[in-house]
Amino acid sequence: MAQVPAAAPLQFDNRFVAELPGDPETGPRRREVLGAAWSSVRPTPVAAPRLLAYSREMAESLGLDAATVASPEFAQVFAGNALWPGMQPYAANYGGHQFGHWAGQLGDGRAITLGEAIDAQGRRQELQLKGAGPTPYSRTADGRAVLRSSIREFLCSEAMHHLGVPTTRALCLVGTGEAVLRDMFYDGHPEHEPGAIVCRVAPSFLRFGNFELPSARGDSVLLRRLVEFCIRRDYPELSGEGEALHVEWFARICERTAVMVAHWMRVGFVHGVMNTDNMSILGLTLDYGPYGWIDDYDPDWTPNTTDAQGRRYRFGWQPRIAWWNLTRLAQALAPLFASVEPLNDGLQRYGQALARAERDVVAGKLGLDGCRDGDAVLYSDLLALLHAGETDMTIFFRALGETDPASASPEDFAAAYYDEARRDAVAGDLAAWLARYARRLGEDDLPDAVRRERMRLANPRYVLRNYLAQQAIDRAHAGDMGGIDELLEVMRRPYEDQPGRERYAQRRPDWARERAGCSMLSCSS
């Protein structure tokens, strides 16, 4: 593998590998890795790297200019065929609870961090390739990723960012020119699909599972080092020392997780695989796999076919699953604490932060001047009507912000319904709700223009509807990458009306109701 070029386009400061113990063995031989937070492993080169898409904003914030991004060398580096000076590739070691059960060592099985870049503003940005080949943590799998899931991760990372949801980012999407074998529905029909690699970006990719693994192994030395490292590098704003510092750190993780989940509930995002190895220590949305977006409002919906039975990761359960995951983290951290009291206090901060964030969501989505007693009920009554009426969540809330509440009627929401009979069945109740809403707005002193503006900023016009992503994927499979850029362009300004782009804000079409990729997604990626 070549080291190119002489002048480094990025500066690196690789604290993870400098400050935490590494695995003495290098290379991808599959193994249990004890006493180490990471294993040195290089990406496996691919046949024909080709830059398929990139995020302008992410490149700019890293200080990468358009000429650098367009250079053949850029595609080589982000396909894993070459390294820039200062890159020190490694795979992280972590465990996790998957679907409620402890799974032991998992680790970066197909993610390889290239290094910690210091961006143009002096911020730390870890660059991580997903799909760059096997690592010690790949178990029986190939370390690769297919184009369809890579497009989904690339687009959703950036769409979430523009929606104002805490998330890991994506710099670029590179085609490998190699085929990857996948059995999409685990039904014994594997097929070759085009391979791709996404470069993800975040200040830290530490997960709850990084702490759970050493704890489960009784390795409190490594556990303590990880905690202290994470506080120093990822929570520099925290001061103090000893147990008090650890307590405050855990409480902040709880609060950030609460804020993240409240945003998911606001925009209608369903993560789909909230295993503890997919929970970021910074409260960032992490690991875009079989995620989905709510079309018709249904709190019981999960996009993940692997979760179809128990629907553990259904939309409406996300706040409680996040809490369950935090209790697993608390349990993992317990060996560092004299008693569990302070950890329980931290978990309380999750509840408080969630309640605050949910009140903000209610106030924003309904355009209220602050959420008062009774407003949560007003909101949940509306959600029940949206569910009963099979109503598109995004279209409904956007329309609600555009109606005149004094004269609003169910007809104002015609574009949001998927089923006429169900629409008609709730029309009377919706009219009554609208009257209640108008009375409630009357109690505020907000000028109508202010209310509308607040609602516009809380209720996106555009979200990354599952079928829209699938259409971009279908085009990419036919050799046309234009759909990816078009969708990214729309998602750059999700709260603005974009004349000529109305089709991206429409209801899911009927054909997409039961189609793979549009309403059902498997973990196969």
Ligand code: AMP
């Ligand atoms: P996920 O469900 O995507 O969060 O992945 C769970 C675990 O499986 C993680 O340790 C991943 O690194 C690993 N994994 C998933 N897909 C692959 C793959 N194609 N090759 C190697 N490891 C994988």
Ligand code: MG
């Ligand atoms: Mg994962």
